[in-house]
Amino acid sequence: MAYKIVRKERLSPNTVLIEVEGRDIAESAKPGQFIMLRIHGHGERIPLTIADTKPDAGTITLIFQEVGKTTYQLGRLEAGESIRDLVGPLGTPTEIEKVGIVIVVAGGLGTAEMLPIARAFRAAGNHVITIIGARSENLLILEKEIGEASDELIVTTDDGTKGLKGVVTLPLRELLDKKIGDLVISCGPVIMMKVVADLTKPYGVKTIVSLNPIMVDGTGMCGSCRLTVGGKTRFVCVDGPDFDAHQVDFDELRIRQAVFKKYEKLAYDAWLKEHEEHECKIGEAAKK
Secondary structure (H helix, E strand, C coil): CCEEEEEEEEEECCEEEEEEECHHHHHHCCCCCEEEEECCCCCCCEEEEEEEEECCCCEEEEEEECCCHHHHHHHCCCECEEECEEEEEECCCCCCCCCCEEEEEEECCHHHHHHHHHHHHHHCCCEEEEEEEECCHHHCCCHHHHHHCCCEEEEEECCCCCCEECCCHHHHHHHHHCCCCCEEEEECCHHHHHHHHHHHHHHCCEEEEECCCCCCCCCCCCCCCEEEECCEEEEHHHHCCEEEHHHECHHHHHHHHCCCHHHHHHHHHHHHHHHHHHHHHHHHHHHC
Protein backbone atom coordinates (compact mmCIF):
# COMPACT_ATOMS: atom_id res chain seq x y z
CA MET A 1 0.00 0.00 0.00
CA ALA A 2 1.29 3.48 -0.88
CA TYR A 3 0.68 6.63 1.15
CA LYS A 4 0.14 9.73 -0.95
CA ILE A 5 1.67 13.10 -0.12
CA VAL A 6 -1.12 15.69 -0.42
CA ARG A 7 0.86 18.78 0.63
CA LYS A 8 4.48 19.80 0.91
CA GLU A 9 5.97 22.95 2.41
CA ARG A 10 9.55 23.99 3.15
CA LEU A 11 9.64 25.57 6.60
CA SER A 12 13.32 26.50 6.64
CA PRO A 13 16.37 25.86 4.43
CA ASN A 14 16.62 22.23 5.58
CA THR A 15 13.25 21.56 7.25
CA VAL A 16 10.33 20.12 5.28
CA LEU A 17 6.66 19.57 6.13
CA ILE A 18 4.62 16.93 4.33
CA GLU A 19 0.97 16.05 4.83
CA VAL A 20 0.38 12.39 4.05
CA GLU A 21 -2.68 10.20 3.65
CA GLY A 22 -3.02 7.76 6.55
CA ARG A 23 -6.58 7.61 7.88
CA ASP A 24 -6.05 4.86 10.47
CA ILE A 25 -3.13 6.74 12.01
CA ALA A 26 -4.90 10.11 11.85
CA GLU A 27 -7.91 8.72 13.70
CA SER A 28 -5.95 7.04 16.51
CA ALA A 29 -2.74 9.04 17.05
CA LYS A 30 -2.23 10.92 20.32
CA PRO A 31 0.25 13.69 21.25
CA GLY A 32 3.79 12.40 21.68
CA GLN A 33 3.47 9.46 19.30
CA PHE A 34 5.42 8.86 16.09
CA ILE A 35 5.46 6.78 12.90
CA MET A 36 8.05 4.70 11.08
CA LEU A 37 8.27 5.12 7.32
CA ARG A 38 10.11 3.63 4.38
CA ILE A 39 10.22 5.60 1.13
CA HIS A 40 10.68 2.60 -1.16
CA GLY A 41 11.29 -1.14 -1.04
CA HIS A 42 15.08 -0.81 -0.76
CA GLY A 43 15.13 2.00 1.76
CA GLU A 44 15.73 2.15 5.50
CA ARG A 45 13.04 2.75 8.09
CA ILE A 46 13.14 6.07 9.94
CA PRO A 47 11.01 7.47 12.79
CA LEU A 48 9.21 10.78 12.41
CA THR A 49 7.07 12.68 14.90
CA ILE A 50 3.38 13.14 14.15
CA ALA A 51 3.21 16.93 14.26
CA ASP A 52 -0.51 17.14 13.48
CA THR A 53 -3.51 15.06 12.46
CA LYS A 54 -6.64 15.72 10.43
CA PRO A 55 -8.97 12.79 11.19
CA ASP A 56 -11.74 14.16 8.93
CA ALA A 57 -9.38 14.40 5.97
CA GLY A 58 -7.54 11.20 6.93
CA THR A 59 -4.10 12.82 6.87
CA ILE A 60 -1.13 13.27 9.19
CA THR A 61 1.55 15.96 9.16
CA LEU A 62 5.22 14.99 9.36
CA ILE A 63 8.11 17.42 9.74
CA PHE A 64 11.74 16.46 9.25
CA GLN A 65 15.20 17.89 8.64
CA GLU A 66 17.29 16.89 5.65
CA VAL A 67 20.34 15.49 7.43
CA GLY A 68 21.13 12.22 5.65
CA LYS A 69 20.39 10.01 2.66
CA THR A 70 16.83 9.02 3.54
CA THR A 71 15.64 12.45 4.68
CA TYR A 72 17.15 14.08 1.59
CA GLN A 73 15.36 11.52 -0.58
CA LEU A 74 12.14 12.19 1.29
CA GLY A 75 12.63 15.92 0.85
CA ARG A 76 12.78 15.51 -2.93
CA LEU A 77 9.32 13.96 -3.11
CA GLU A 78 6.51 16.31 -4.16
CA ALA A 79 2.77 16.47 -3.55
CA GLY A 80 1.11 13.71 -5.57
CA GLU A 81 3.98 11.25 -5.05
CA SER A 82 3.79 8.43 -2.52
CA ILE A 83 5.65 6.78 0.35
CA ARG A 84 5.89 2.98 0.29
CA ASP A 85 5.39 2.13 3.99
CA LEU A 86 3.95 4.05 6.93
CA VAL A 87 3.47 2.37 10.32
CA GLY A 88 1.93 3.89 13.43
CA PRO A 89 1.02 5.39 15.70
CA LEU A 90 3.93 4.08 17.76
CA GLY A 91 5.26 4.87 21.21
CA THR A 92 3.51 5.74 24.46
CA PRO A 93 1.43 8.94 24.28
CA THR A 94 2.39 11.90 26.43
CA GLU A 95 0.62 11.85 29.80
CA ILE A 96 -1.70 14.83 29.68
CA GLU A 97 -3.26 16.10 32.90
CA LYS A 98 -4.13 19.35 34.61
CA VAL A 99 -1.15 20.39 36.72
CA GLY A 100 -1.27 24.19 36.61
CA ILE A 101 1.46 25.98 34.67
CA VAL A 102 3.22 23.91 32.01
CA ILE A 103 6.44 25.25 30.49
CA VAL A 104 7.14 23.80 27.06
CA VAL A 105 10.77 24.13 25.92
CA ALA A 106 11.57 23.33 22.29
CA GLY A 107 14.74 23.67 20.28
CA GLY A 108 14.89 23.46 16.49
CA LEU A 109 12.88 20.53 15.14
CA GLY A 110 11.65 19.83 18.68
CA THR A 111 8.98 22.48 18.07
CA ALA A 112 7.19 20.01 15.78
CA GLU A 113 7.12 17.41 18.57
CA MET A 114 5.90 19.92 21.14
CA LEU A 115 3.10 21.46 19.03
CA PRO A 116 0.41 18.78 19.63
CA ILE A 117 1.61 18.39 23.23
CA ALA A 118 1.22 22.11 23.96
CA ARG A 119 -2.27 22.03 22.46
CA ALA A 120 -3.24 19.04 24.58
CA PHE A 121 -1.98 20.52 27.86
CA ARG A 122 -3.82 23.77 27.16
CA ALA A 123 -7.02 21.90 26.26
CA ALA A 124 -6.72 20.10 29.61
CA GLY A 125 -6.97 23.45 31.41
CA ASN A 126 -3.31 24.27 31.99
CA HIS A 127 -1.64 27.64 31.48
CA VAL A 128 0.97 26.89 28.81
CA ILE A 129 4.13 28.95 28.48
CA THR A 130 6.18 27.91 25.46
CA ILE A 131 9.82 28.75 24.83
CA ILE A 132 11.16 27.99 21.34
CA GLY A 133 14.67 28.55 20.10
CA ALA A 134 16.91 28.22 17.06
CA ARG A 135 20.32 29.39 15.95
CA SER A 136 18.81 32.11 13.75
CA GLU A 137 15.41 33.52 12.72
CA ASN A 138 15.39 31.66 9.40
CA LEU A 139 15.63 28.34 11.27
CA LEU A 140 12.60 28.92 13.50
CA ILE A 141 9.61 26.76 12.59
CA LEU A 142 5.90 26.72 13.49
CA GLU A 143 6.16 29.96 15.46
CA LYS A 144 2.59 31.01 14.61
CA GLU A 145 1.10 27.56 15.22
CA ILE A 146 2.71 26.93 18.58
CA GLY A 147 1.99 30.50 19.62
CA GLU A 148 -1.71 29.85 19.02
CA ALA A 149 -1.43 26.62 21.04
CA SER A 150 0.07 28.47 24.03
CA ASP A 151 -1.00 31.16 26.48
CA GLU A 152 2.43 32.76 26.28
CA LEU A 153 5.21 32.38 23.72
CA ILE A 154 8.87 33.28 24.22
CA VAL A 155 11.18 33.16 21.19
CA THR A 156 14.97 32.97 21.42
CA THR A 157 17.70 32.90 18.79
CA ASP A 158 21.40 32.37 19.35
CA ASP A 159 22.29 35.36 17.16
CA GLY A 160 19.49 37.66 18.31
CA THR A 161 17.81 37.94 14.89
CA LYS A 162 14.40 37.19 16.45
CA GLY A 163 13.14 37.46 20.02
CA LEU A 164 15.59 37.23 22.90
CA LYS A 165 19.27 36.77 22.11
CA GLY A 166 20.53 33.56 23.69
CA VAL A 167 19.42 30.03 24.36
CA VAL A 168 16.08 28.68 25.64
CA THR A 169 17.37 28.08 29.15
CA LEU A 170 17.80 31.81 29.81
CA PRO A 171 14.06 32.63 29.96
CA LEU A 172 13.43 29.25 31.57
CA ARG A 173 15.75 30.18 34.45
CA GLU A 174 13.96 33.51 34.86
CA LEU A 175 10.60 31.74 35.15
CA LEU A 176 11.94 29.21 37.65
CA ASP A 177 13.52 32.00 39.73
CA LYS A 178 10.04 33.52 39.97
CA LYS A 179 8.68 30.11 41.05
CA ILE A 180 6.65 29.85 37.85
CA GLY A 181 6.10 26.35 36.47
CA ASP A 182 4.57 23.13 37.78
CA LEU A 183 5.83 20.98 34.93
CA VAL A 184 8.51 21.41 32.27
CA ILE A 185 8.39 19.32 29.11
CA SER A 186 11.13 19.60 26.50
CA CYS A 187 12.30 18.33 23.13
CA GLY A 188 15.31 19.30 21.03
CA PRO A 189 19.02 18.53 20.69
CA VAL A 190 20.37 16.17 23.34
CA ILE A 191 22.67 18.80 24.82
CA MET A 192 19.77 21.23 25.15
CA MET A 193 17.59 18.70 26.96
CA LYS A 194 20.45 17.83 29.29
CA VAL A 195 20.93 21.49 30.19
CA VAL A 196 17.18 21.87 30.76
CA ALA A 197 17.23 18.84 33.07
CA ASP A 198 20.26 20.11 34.99
CA LEU A 199 18.62 23.52 35.34
CA THR A 200 15.23 22.37 36.64
CA LYS A 201 16.50 19.73 39.06
CA PRO A 202 17.60 22.10 41.88
CA TYR A 203 14.20 23.81 41.70
CA GLY A 204 12.42 20.50 42.22
CA VAL A 205 10.23 20.97 39.14
CA LYS A 206 9.09 17.78 37.43
CA THR A 207 10.67 17.67 33.98
CA ILE A 208 9.87 15.41 31.04
CA VAL A 209 11.96 15.04 27.88
CA SER A 210 10.80 13.58 24.59
CA LEU A 211 13.70 11.62 23.13
CA ASN A 212 14.45 10.71 19.52
CA PRO A 213 17.38 8.27 19.43
CA ILE A 214 18.33 5.99 16.55
CA MET A 215 15.56 3.48 15.79
CA VAL A 216 15.49 0.58 13.34
CA ASP A 217 12.14 -1.17 13.72
CA GLY A 218 10.23 0.97 16.23
CA THR A 219 8.71 -2.03 18.02
CA GLY A 220 11.31 -2.86 20.68
CA MET A 221 12.80 -5.83 18.81
CA CYS A 222 16.15 -4.43 17.63
CA GLY A 223 17.31 -2.60 20.76
CA SER A 224 18.92 0.25 18.82
CA CYS A 225 17.02 2.89 20.82
CA ARG A 226 17.90 1.54 24.27
CA LEU A 227 19.14 3.91 26.92
CA THR A 228 19.52 4.04 30.69
CA VAL A 229 16.82 5.74 32.75
CA GLY A 230 17.08 5.63 36.51
CA GLY A 231 19.75 2.93 36.26
CA LYS A 232 17.53 0.64 34.16
CA THR A 233 17.53 -0.12 30.45
CA ARG A 234 14.57 1.32 28.58
CA PHE A 235 13.56 1.22 24.92
CA VAL A 236 12.47 4.61 23.64
CA CYS A 237 10.24 3.21 20.89
CA VAL A 238 7.94 1.34 23.29
CA ASP A 239 8.70 2.71 26.78
CA GLY A 240 8.89 6.30 25.53
CA PRO A 241 9.55 8.64 23.88
CA ASP A 242 8.78 10.57 27.10
CA PHE A 243 10.98 10.05 30.19
CA ASP A 244 11.76 11.71 33.50
CA ALA A 245 14.55 14.10 32.49
CA HIS A 246 16.24 13.83 35.88
CA GLN A 247 16.67 10.07 35.41
CA VAL A 248 18.01 9.99 31.84
CA ASP A 249 21.68 9.20 31.22
CA PHE A 250 22.25 11.92 28.61
CA ASP A 251 25.95 11.15 28.22
CA GLU A 252 25.14 7.60 27.16
CA LEU A 253 22.40 8.89 24.83
CA ARG A 254 24.79 11.34 23.18
CA ILE A 255 27.35 8.58 22.53
CA ARG A 256 24.72 6.21 21.12
CA GLN A 257 23.44 8.92 18.78
CA ALA A 258 26.86 9.02 17.10
CA VAL A 259 27.30 5.24 16.67
CA PHE A 260 26.34 5.16 12.98
CA LYS A 261 27.64 8.61 11.95
CA LYS A 262 30.43 7.15 9.82
CA TYR A 263 28.07 4.84 7.93
CA GLU A 264 25.40 7.53 7.57
CA LYS A 265 27.95 9.79 5.88
CA LEU A 266 29.14 7.00 3.57
CA ALA A 267 25.54 6.25 2.54
CA TYR A 268 24.76 9.91 1.94
CA ASP A 269 27.95 10.55 -0.04
CA ALA A 270 27.29 7.51 -2.25
CA TRP A 271 23.70 8.59 -2.87
CA LEU A 272 24.72 12.18 -3.59
CA LYS A 273 27.32 11.07 -6.13
CA GLU A 274 24.81 8.78 -7.84
CA HIS A 275 22.17 11.52 -7.82
CA GLU A 276 24.54 14.14 -9.25
CA GLU A 277 25.64 11.76 -12.01
CA HIS A 278 21.98 11.04 -12.83
CA GLU A 279 21.14 14.76 -12.95
CA CYS A 280 24.16 15.37 -15.16
CA LYS A 281 23.04 12.71 -17.66
CA ILE A 282 19.54 14.21 -17.77
CA GLY A 283 21.02 17.64 -18.39
CA GLU A 284 23.24 16.37 -21.22
CA ALA A 285 20.30 14.55 -22.82
CA ALA A 286 18.18 17.71 -22.68
CA LYS A 287 20.85 19.67 -24.59
CA LYS A 288 20.89 17.21 -27.48
